[in-house]
Amino acid sequence: MSAWKSVFGSIVNNDIRAFGKWRMRNGVEFFMYLPNKQEQMDNFKILGANPVYFDELDKLIVPANFKHGPMEVKNELERILGCLGQHEGVSVVMESNELTICLREQQ
Structure with a gap:
């Protein structure tokens, strides 16, 4: 199993x-x-005008808060960090206002 599939699987399984x-x-x-449905994990991609294949991901940065126009999202960084635990080959760095996830060899 790829490291990214393991990371996203934990997020899906914890309903985040x-x-x-x-x-x-x-x-x-x-x-x-981030993916939140098992169907997305089965294909390991999100379909749209331009499909996103998770294995092509280099780095994922999850901010505590994101606001753009009327859209406002508050991410539960501690909960995400808690569900990730130890994933082989993955680096997770928590800062005051964001969580950075990348493959260890890409730091």
Whole structure:
């Protein structure tokens, strides 16, 4: 199992809804909700106009709060950190206002 699949599986299994900044290996960055449905984990991608394949992820940054226009999201960083525990090959760094998740060799 890939390290990212393990991370997202823990989030799905703990019924956590979170929003973060995705940085892909090709340099593209965007904000999107983290997967929260088993169907997304089965395919290991989110379908849309441009499918997102989780294994192409370089780094995920989850802010404590995100506001853009009328959209406001409050992420439960402590809860996310607690569910991640120890995942082989994954680095999780908690700062005062964000959680950064990346593969260890990419720090």
